Amino acid sequence: MATASSPAELADATRDETSLRRFLQGLPGVDQVGVEARAASLGTRSIKKTAKLWAIDTAISMVDLTTLEGADTRGKVRSLAAKARRPDPDRPGTPAVAAVCVYPDMAATAVEALAGTGIGVASVATAFPSGRSSREVKLADVRLAVEAGATEVDMVIDRGAFLEGRYGYVFDEIRAVKQACGDAHLKVILETGELATYDNVRRASWLGLLAGGDFIKTSTGKVSPAATLPVTHVMLQAVRDWYDATGQLRGVKPAGGIRSTKDALRYLVAVHEVAGEEWLTPELFRFGASSLLNDLLLQRRTQHDGHYSGPDYVAVD
Amino acid sequence: MSDRVSVAKTYKLYIDGKFPRSESGRTYPVTDSAGGFLANASHASRKDVRDAVSAARKAFGGWSGATAYNRGQVLYRVAEMLEGRREQFAAEVSACEGVSAAAASSVVDAAVDRWVWYAGWTDKIATVLGAANPVAGPYFSFTVPEPTGVVGVLAPQSSSLLGLVSVLAPVVATGCTAVVVSSADRPLPAITLSEVLATSDVPGGVVNVLTGRADELGPWLASHADVNAIDPTGASPEARIDVAQQASATVKRVLTVPGDEPDWTRRPDMSRLRHYLEAKTVWHPKGT
Numbered sequence: 001m002a003t004a005s006s007p008a009e010l011a012d013a014t015r016d017e018t019s020l021r022r023f024l025q026g027l028p029g030v031d032q033v034g035v036e037a038r039a040a041s042l043g044t045r046s047i048k049k050t051a052k053l054w055a056i057d058t059a060i061s062m063v064d065l066t067t068l069e070g071a072d073t074r075g076k077v078r079s080l081a082a083k084a085r086r087p088d089p090d091r092p093g094t095p096a097v098a099a100v101c102v103y104p105d106m107a108a109t110a111v112e113a114l115a116g117t118g119i120g121v122a123s124v125a126t127a128f129p130s131g132r133s134s135r136e137v138k139l140a141d142v143r144l145a146v147e148a149g150a151t152e153v154d155m156v157i158d159r160g161a162f163l164e165g166r167y168g169y170v171f172d173e174i175r176a177v178k179q180a181c182g183d184a185h186l187k188v189i190l191e192t193g194e195l196a197t198y199d200n201v202r203r204a205s206w207l208g209l210l211a212g213g214d215f216i217k218t219s220t221g222k223v224s225p226a227a228t229l230p231v232t233h234v235m236l237q238a239v240r241d242w243y244d245a246t247g248q249l250r251g252v253k254p255a256g257g258i259r260s261t262k263d264a265l266r267y268l269v270a271v272h273e274v275a276g277e278e279w280l281t282p283e284l285f286r287f288g289a290s291s292l293l294n295d296l297l298l299q300r301r302t303q304h305d306g307h308y309s310g311p312d313y314v315a316v317d
Numbered sequence: 318m319s320d321r322v323s324v325a326k327t328y329k330l331y332i333d334g335k336f337p338r339s340e341s342g343r344t345y346p347v348t349d350s351a352g353g354f355l356a357n358a359s360h361a362s363r364k365d366v367r368d369a370v371s372a373a374r375k376a377f378g379g380w381s382g383a384t385a386y387n388r389g390q391v392l393y394r395v396a397e398m399l400e401g402r403r404e405q406f407a408a409e410v411s412a413c414e415g416v417s418a419a420a421a422s423s424v425v426d427a428a429v430d431r432w433v434w435y436a437g438w439t440d441k442i443a444t445v446l447g448a449a450n451p452v453a454g455p456y457f458s459f460t461v462p463e464p465t466g467v468v469g470v471l472a473p474q475s476s477s478l479l480g481l482v483s484v485l486a487p488v489v490a491t492g493c494t495a496v497v498v499s500s501a502d503r504p505l506p507a508i509t510l511s512e513v514l515a516t517s518d519v520p521g522g523v524v525n526v527l528t529g530r531a532d533e534l535g536p537w538l539a540s541h542a543d544v545n546a547i548d549p550t551g552a553s554p555e556a557r558i559d560v561a562q563q564a565s566a567t568v569k570r571v572l573t574v575p576g577d578e579p580d581w582t583r584r585p586d587m588s589r590l591r592h593y594l595e596a597k598t599v600w601h602p603k604g605t
Contacts (some may be wrong), residue, residue, distance in 0.1 A: 306365055307563070310374070310543025 014210055017168035024167055024206060030198035030234055039229035042273055043252070043266040049303075052265070056300045057095050059264040060087060062282045064122055064253065066101040066290050068129075068221065074109045077102055081113035083315055087296045090313075097293065098282040099152060103128070103137055104145040111149035122187070124176060125148035129191075129220035131156035135173060140308055142180040153177070154187040156220060157204065159194045167207060171291075174211035188213035192231045193223040201231055205238035217253040221288060226256025229266060236274040239284075249278065255288025261299040264292060284289040324354070327357040328504075330365055330528065331511035333372035334521015339529075340364040341590035347504060351414025352452055358504045361529035362431035366496065366537045369525035373467040373494040376522030381464045381492040385440035386483060391518045394492060398513045399429045405509055406478060413477050413503035427582055428482040435486035438590060442491065446591060450598065457601040464492035466545030467492055469538035471531040471560075472551045477503035479581045481510065487589035489523060496525045496538060498551060504528040532556040539563035539571075546570035546593055 013023035065084045086165040090095040099120035107123040123145035127133035155177045161169045188208035208216045232254045239250045301309040343360035409423035435577040450458040468488045473480030477500045488495045499507030511526040531551040540563040551559045
């Protein structure tokens with residue numbers, strides 16, 4: 001369902017807090033039953049043989065290989081970077097992943113390990129994962145990541161402010177972070193698991209797009225539920241409508257809870273059907289995941305070898 | 318009321334501690350030895366094998382890591398529960414194998430005894446098969462047996478209970494986890510055994526029971542890279558060759574089995590236990 005917005009209307013929406021609220025509250029409501037049924041029915045599509053192989057390779061090239069643990073070490077980040085470069089060393093045809101996603105203090109290590117490979121370094125920032133800090137601290141966090149050489153910054157929105165209805169505050173914060181990012185791409189994490197309704201997901205998506213986010217991302221991975229298919233549907237609708245209104249292509253990144261190849265293929269079907277074929281590229285669609293990559297590699301081997309593979313044959317991370 | 322309509326069951330598979338239908342949706346009728354209808358059983362497919370193997374792999378860490386004493390207790394408990402279902406097992410063995418009620422009873426007795434025999438081995442294997450090795454150097458060298466991993470078991474086609482217990486018990490006694498393909502034409506005792514396992518203390522996924530054709534599923538088990546050993550007892554002679562060839566690609570342990578089914582009432586030995594164990598030898602420096 002396209003929201004009838006012209007560039008002029010969008011410019012008007014961001015004029016002040018009142019017009020922003022009027023715009024976001026005026027977005028059409030999400031048909032919960034409809035979007036869930038559509039997500040479920042698209043999830044049943046069967047993808048086999050060459051189409052499956054293509055989808056697996058595409059999904060591998062879209063992975064943001066992630067490690068966001070308190071126990072992360074530089075060694076772990078380096079080994080993750082090695083895996084990002086060559087996910088399956090026995091099979092040289094395997095594509096590299098899109099990016100490695102780490103905490104800001106690990107960004108420098110990742111940048112060094114990935115120099116010259118073309119693989120991006122994404123760094124979470126803005127007091128990830130809760131986003132509960134002052135704006136100065138959040139912006140300092142972003143600067144730390146950007147100065148370390150991160151090419152992508154994953155920020156979290158202030159869900160508290162969003163749920164209170166202080167849309168202008170959230171908007172200004174995303175704007176400020178976008179400015180601090182410089183050339184780095186900005187991904188705006190909505191943390192949909194805390195937004196409670198699909199209507200809120202749609203509002204937060206538009207808010208993120210209006211404020212200049214290059215990507216909108218479902219979740220931090222630290223809150224359950226993380227990414228779900230219906231939520232991703234709503235976000236894909238938002239980027240498609242944004243494209244219709246402005247001609248700009250913005251991306252979507254589901255993160256957290258996507259562990260199997262089957263799940264990943266369902267998301268790719270959703271991308272194709274809801275947003276469109278041009279979104280089936282790592283520039284516009286990413287998976288935030290860690291264990292997903294191993295399953296993709298196992299399924300890739302199964303397709304090539306003609307028999308089932310096992311976890312003994314891929315690198316543990 | 319003699320005109321009561323009989324309740325014909327359609328049994329399901331036993332995977333990961335649950336009873337799912339076959340992914341393929343296939344079933345087949347099970348008949349007694351005289352050709353009378355007994356029940357429907359699920360006809361497992363390649364993808365059921367895949368699911369069962371991943372369940373077995375998931376369960377392996379916990380089961381192999383349990384203490385030998387604990388594994389023994391869990392298996393003794395299974396024997397108790399087998400004993401509790403004597404009547405049902407005897408009736409199924411009698412119907413499936415076409416033997417008299419008395420003969421079926423003695424088969425059930427032997428099966429329970431066989432299970433107890435293997436349960437007793439859990440905490441004795443390391444003593445018997447392990448060693449402190451005499452080495453010419455300042456080292457303390459010792460060898461311990463460790464479970465090999467996920468085992469594919471093609472259960473005997475004729476002996477539906479005693480044969481099944483004789484091939485399955487040694488696998489779980491060592492700490493391995495099993496994917497069992499039951500006798501195709503006589504699956505009922507295997508299904509009842511899976512109901513026993515589901516209500517006993519054996520963790521889900523340690524034993525997975527598929528009803529179907531060993532010749533169809535055997536090669537998929539043999540080629541699966543995440544299966545570590547295979548017992549081809551229930552496969553036809555031609556299929557055994559296929560199984561061995563497929564298994565060689567991933568260096569699986571393939572049990573050498575006689576051409577025809579052996580007499581399962583014969584006293585077993587340790588050979589099956591030994592087959593599912595790997596020897597780990599540790600050299601520990603001592604002195605200066």
